[in-house]
Amino acid sequence: MSIVDRRSLLVAGAALGLSPAQAQSQTIRIGVLTDISGPYRDPTGPGSAVCTEQAALEFQGRGLTIEVIRADHQNRPDVGANIARQWYDQGVDAIVDVPTSSVALAVSQIAREKNKVFLNSGAASSDLTGPACSPNTVHFTYDTYMLARSTGGTMARAGGDTWYFVTADYAFGHALQRDVTRFVEQAGGRVLGAARYPFPNTTDFSSFMVQAQASRAKVLGLANAGTDTANCIKQAREFGLTRNMKIAGLLLSMMEVHSLGLDVAQGLVLTEPFYWNLNDRTRAFTARVRSRLPNGWPPAQVQAGCYGATLHYLKTVADMGAAAAKADGAAVVARMKAMPTDDDAFGTGLIRPDGRKIHPTYLWEVKTPAQSRGAWDYFNLLATTPAEEAFRPLAEGGCPLVTRS
Numbered sequence: 355m356s357i358v359d360r361r362s363l364l365v366a367g368a369a370l371g372l373s374p375a376q377a378q379s380q381t382i383r384i385g386v387l388t389d390i391s392g393p394y395r396d397p398t399g400p401g402s403a404v405c406t407e408q409a410a411l412e413f414q415g416r417g418l419t420i421e422v423i424r425a426d427h428q429n430r431p432d433v434g435a436n437i438a439r440q441w442y443d444q445g446v447d448a449i450v451d452v453p454t455s456s457v458a459l460a461v462s463q464i465a466r467e468k469n470k471v472f473l474n475s476g477a478a479s480s481d482l483t484g485p486a487c488s489p490n491t492v493h494f495t496y497d498t499y500m501l502a503r504s505t506g507g508t509m510a511r512a513g514g515d516t517w518y519f520v521t522a523d524y525a526f527g528h529a530l531q532r533d534v535t536r537f538v539e540q541a542g543g544r545v546l547g548a549a550r551y552p553f554p555n556t557t558d559f560s561s562f563m564v565q566a567q568a569s570r571a572k573v574l575g576l577a578n579a580g581t582d583t584a585n586c587i588k589q590a591r592e593f594g595l596t597r598n599m600k601i602a603g604l605l606l607s608m609m610e611v612h613s614l615g616l617d618v619a620q621g622l623v624l625t626e627p628f629y630w631n632l633n634d635r636t637r638a639f640t641a642r643v644r645s646r647l648p649n650g651w652p653p654a655q656v657q658a659g660c661y662g663a664t665l666h667y668l669k670t671v672a673d674m675g676a677a678a679a680k681a682d683g684a685a686v687v688a689r690m691k692a693m694p695t696d697d698d699a700f701g702t703g704l705i706r707p708d709g710r711k712i713h714p715t716y717l718w719e720v721k722t723p724a725q726s727r728g729a730w731d732y733f734n735l736l737a738t739t740p741a742e743e744a745f746r747p748l749a750e751g752g753c754p755l756v757t758r759s
Contacts, residue, residue, distance in 0.1 A: 390426035409664035455479035455526035475659030487753035495659030502533035515543035
């Protein structure tokens, strides 16, 4: 099978004067498996590859040769699984990103089978650190439990006690609806109904908007992401739903806000653990990568997660030695869990025994056009959830790695 949009980056080996044999033995190969042509392209895609390459560039001169390649999984589990198998068999040591939870769950199984490393940033299903957890997988940026707790729980406690969901009909959408339902019901609310739509081939959501409107629910919960979320918000406004319903964009990101514009997106509430303008470190990271990102846009949270996960992986490889790291992916992940994390995108953190990377999360409200001071100045900070509270408690996930420990 051909690999789509394959590009590579090699750093460090030639500068260190290594022989070809030495360079080969110390070459770490990283594959960015992402959505290059579909609904998740803007918040992941080529930008995820650029941010992964940035982590590799920051390891110049540290004794490693690093190769970064990229491919489009087309949001199809069969395509993603075939690429992952091919890459691992051809010597790729770690796969990064993998938006679309159905693809990520398949890649996680293959990484375990091949004893390689999977650094997930783009997929959200909390099952990746629950029943489907693996000693070879790290779940870095966000997950459905964290999104449900922050955005869903906040809206339920604020009076949104009846919900109707429009849900992408695959693993991610199902997990997000499930996790949000838990917090709605804990707050005394009810789910009045849900409509599942085919993913990734739906662009007309009008029939689902009519069903949501007929439910008389107070909150429209969008258990989707990317351009699907943006299209749902646009069509909800066109059908007049916003006159009587609040919209919960449960995985709404900065890229969708940009696509919608502040006139449409103002007042929406969302959760992101990374925002380019959060602090001095996030601004410094953004300055290093922005010129190489598509359209010169600042990095999105998934793209930043690819940087943070790759940087911590490379620190671990340098600590272990390339030969030992290439020989045993599970040992690499175990060492990653033993080492504290620290990067300019997310600050300090750690990786738990179930593979869940934890860090603070932030609840944001989209600014009005009058509040925005310039391009990409989109968010007001509403609340911060500490790292130890943001994600599902370790004992509640059902991860076999935790049960056996």
